[in-house]
Amino acid sequence: MNDPPRLHTELFSFEEISKETFKLISPSELPAPAVYPFPMLAMQLQKTVGARHAMETIPDKGPGITAKGMAQTLRMCVPRESLQEIQKGVTASCADHRVHYQLLLADCYMFGLKGAKRDSERASQLWYEAAYGGLPEACIAVAQICYYKLVGLERDVPVPVIPRTSPNYVVLEQMWFWLDAALERDWICPFVLHLAQQAKRNGSWKLSARAKKVLRDRDVVVKREVAEMEAQHSVRCARPDCIIRVTSSSQLKACGRCHGVSYCSASCQHVDWRERHKAVCVPSDGPAPATASGKTESGKGQSVNLSLGGISITSTTLDADYLTTIGNVFGMERFKLMCSVRGQSDLPPLEYRELMRQARDLMEQREYAAAKRCLTRAADEVWMRHPVFGKEADDRRDMLRILRLGVKCSLALSEKHMSETDVDSALEDLELLLTTGIFPLEELEPDVLEDLRRMGKQAKLQKARLSHSLPMQTPQSRTRRNKNGKKKKQAIKKDELDVIVVSTEQLLTLDVATNACSSDDGCTICLTGWTDFTTFTLAVVPPCQHATCAPCLSRFQKACKKSFESATSAERVKVVFACVLCRSAFPETLTTTAAQVSIQRSLVPAFQDLPQHLGVADPEDRRRLLTSLLTAHDFDLAQVTDILFRMVGVVTTTAVQDLTHDDKQRIYDAAREPVRKLAEEHRLLRAKLGASYESNQPEWRATLARAREVAEALGKARENAAADIYERVNAAGKMGHAALNGRAPVHVDLHGLHEDEARRNLIEFVFPTLPVLKTVNVITGKGAHSKDGEGVLRDLVKTLAVAKGFRVEKTKNAGVLALRA
Known part of the structure; x- marks a missing residue:
């Protein structure tokens, strides 16, 4: 019994095949490599190389073939006749000649050979006609069409188990009908063997007796050849991960220090030296053993064995360094090489x-x-x-x-x-x-x-x-502004990247904190349950994974800092800023980082729109402004949101001087009227919740739900009112036109306000934002309407600013004071 033909595969590039092919075939007979993709080339090769007479065209009868031999085999895939001769042969009277030319014409239409325009539908029709005429190559082509319908184009996956009730079962039947037809005509190729082995393994199809016999014969041949290859190439490289095997130790390069181990290449020696051999290498006084010199003992070319994907490849025609380089490929490239070699061979996947x-x-x-x-x-x-x-x-x-x-x-x-x-x-x-x-x-x-x-x-x-932590779009760095206003990059510490900030409602569902596993758990400082917070509150999870509500964390850090500043030498009562449960030290930037996370992750919707109505368009300046407000007011989100809303009516620029105080006040009062009603209702609901401690009662839960609905409506009302104020004032006086973007000084109008209201505006949002804005012009008025002719607000601003450590400077306008950080 003759052994079925085998396809011996060697690693070579498509460019090498094309180069050798163009030497044997004129350029007019084969398109350029860029137009002739490799999957199509492999498909043609699989159809042709299965023929018994195809082995006669391979010049190298050894275990591998060269690129020249592969190109010579590929030459059989390209028709020798012209397109006109092939079209004439399709109408021949002889059936054998007719099906042969139908196959050639189908190849021309499918791959655009001989100048034919590509037409896959016409090619499929011709393949079917040639298959019905009994041509085994056409049977394989039709079976491949059915295969691609089942698994998709260019997918190396097994044919799935398809039930009989599925519409694809008809396609599966057609595929095996044509495969069995090719086997009956002794046409054996890797595509047939590949599908037969898959069907035998997963039971997707009951194989015919002929297919089972072909698989048995092929298994015997493969096992015998694999055993022979392993016996011949028993010498391995000393590096454990290397896959290179050779027939003699003289083909390897010994270590120049100990002469005890040998390597296939310098790269393997360098890697093994770092990982393993450096610790055990001992200098040797003896002579160095013979190493590879490019020639074997018999004087022939060097023979190098490469095992990749279960296939052992021996070559005497390709450069040994080339195969060594391929053997040293790791990672995704190595896996792709294994799949490619295994797919091009007749071995199973x-x-x-x-x-x-x-x-x-x-x-x-x-x-x-x-x-x-x-x-x-x-x-x-x-x-x-x-x-x-x-x-x-x-x-x-x-x-x-x-x-x-x-x-x-x-x-x-x-x-x-x-x-x-x-x-x-x-x-x-x-x-x-x-x-x-x-x-x-x-x-x-x-x-x-x-x-x-x-x-x-x-x-x-x-x-x-x-x-819920700092995003990594700009890894390991962020932008800061120095005292001169110029931007500079500052490294981000790993502790800052591990800080998680979420709302107290989400904390129990995320399972990221050890003290947030059940509804009974709460803040480590105020002990409030995570489900009992009456307003929208942020929770901070530091690297130690003990969560704390953000307001308590901010107040705790300020108290720790104050204890170090006020402690006397006689009585040093200092509190370290650390976790109250595990006493892990917190970084000084913890609250600042938490504020930045809440801003960059958009945890508070009001923080996205309200700063834009202040003329703060630069994202970096907006983040710095909100960070300063959050840390100054201990993450009281309702208070910070209200401050931002009131800043829309107070912060202006020099371009809005054509509006009088009464005109601006009428615009503010009209826009703020809906906000006042909702704010008052929300204040009463919060007071009602604070007066009762029965958080499990249905009435308390209903009040909490109503308070949350009002808070949501209040946020939307503030956003709409701020947009209305900004548009109406901007239409009249171009408010905010040259604010922070152009570094023009921001004006805060306190003229006409009572002393208590002016003090509140200064403390709540002027002083917290002054380190960010650098310069703020406060409009106090000249005091012309006062009894003694001197402005009361002017003295108030000077006193409070100096107490906070800010500089107060006079301007050309007697009714304006410049505050500088």
Whole structure:
């Protein structure tokens, strides 16, 4: 019995094939390489190389073939006749000649050969006609069309198990009808063997007797050749991860220091020196052993063996350094090479054990993306073992290993690239393992179950950090302004990146804090339950994962700072700014970082629109303004929002001088009327909630729900009123036209206000924002309407500003004072 023909594959580039092909075939017969994609070339090669007489065209009868030999085989795929001769041959009277020319014409239409315009529909029709005429090459082409209909174009995946009731079952029947027809005519090619092995493995089709016999014969040949190759190439490189094998130790290069180990290349020696050999290498006094010199003992060219994807390749025609370079490829490129070589050979695709071993090796090399590709392919193999997944315990055990490694890869990638997609992938796999019931928890070992739950907590924490901490669009740096107003970059510390800021309502659902696991848990300082906050409040989760409400954290930091400043030598009562539970020290920038997270993550909707109505268009200046207000007012979001709303009516620029005080006041009163009513109702509801401590009573819960509805309506009313004030005043006097963007001084109009109201405006938003704005012109008036002719507000502004450490300067206008930080 003659052995069926085999396709021996060697690593070569498409450019090498094209170069050798153009030497044998004129350029008019073959398009340019850029127009002739590799999948189509491989498809033509698979159709032709299966013929028994194709082996006669290969000049190298050894275990590998050169690029020249491959090009000579490829030459049979390109018709020798012209397009007119092929079209004339289609109408020949002889049936054998007619089907042959139908196949050639179909190739011309499909791949645009011989100047024909590409027409896939016409090519498919001709392939079907040639297949019905009994041509085995056409049968394979029609089977490939059916295969691509089932799995999609250019996808190296097994044909799935298709039920008889599915419309695709008819396509599956047609594919195997044409494959069996080709086998009956002794036409064996890698495409047929590949599908037959998949069907035998996953049971997607009942193979015919001829197909089973072909697989048995092929397995015998493959096992014999693999055993012969392993026996011939028993000498390996000293680097454990290297896959190069040679026939003699003289082909390797020995270590020049100890002469005890040998390597296939200098790159392998450098890597192994750093990782392992440096610690054990001892100088040797003996002579160095013979090393590879490009020639073997017999004087022939150097023979190098490369094992990739389960295929051993020996070459005496390609450069040894070329194969060595390919052998040293790792990561995703190595996995692609393995799939490419395995797909071009007649061996089956990578099996479960091979894929899992490759995935673990890639994880040790920290090539997590390539490892996930291997795990995905391994999961496909497990899914397709039986028609219904989950009935067999072996399938569940193998899938558990795959998903467990996949979760580790996803978490490692999320920490490396700060990607939410990888975290979501890990959470989906953990949900499949722990909550769907496909993998019964009683079957899991205790250490495995504990490891899965630990990774689940880690994934949730990483998800929260990516969604509720400082964003990483500008990693490791941020922009600050120095005293001269120029921007400069400042490094971001890792402690700042680990700070999570969320609302108290979301804290229990995220599972990111150890003191936020149930409804009974609360703030570590004020002990208020996370579900009992009557207003929208932010919670801060520091790196120690003990959550604290933001107002308490800000007040606690100020108290700690004050204790160090006021402590005397006789009685030093100092409080360190640290966690009250674990006493882990907090960074001094914790509250500032929390404010920046709340702003950049848009946790408070009012912070997005109200600053724009102040003329603050620069995002950096807007963040600095809001950060200063939040830290100055201890994260009281309602107070900060009210201050921003009132600033719309007070902060102006020099371009609005054509409006009188009465004109502006009428605009402010008309726009603020709806806000006043909602603010008063919200104040009464908060007072009612504060007077009662029965948070579990239905009446208290109903009042809380109403207070939240009013707070939401109040926020929208403030936003609408601020926009109305800004548009009406801007239409009359171009308010805010040259504010912070052009670095023009901002004006705060206190003229006409009572002394108490002016003091409140200065303390609440002028002094907190002055370090950001640098200069603020306060309009106090000249005091012409006072009894003694001197302005009361003018003295008040001077007294308060000096007490806060700001400089007060006179301006050309006697009714304006300039405050400078």
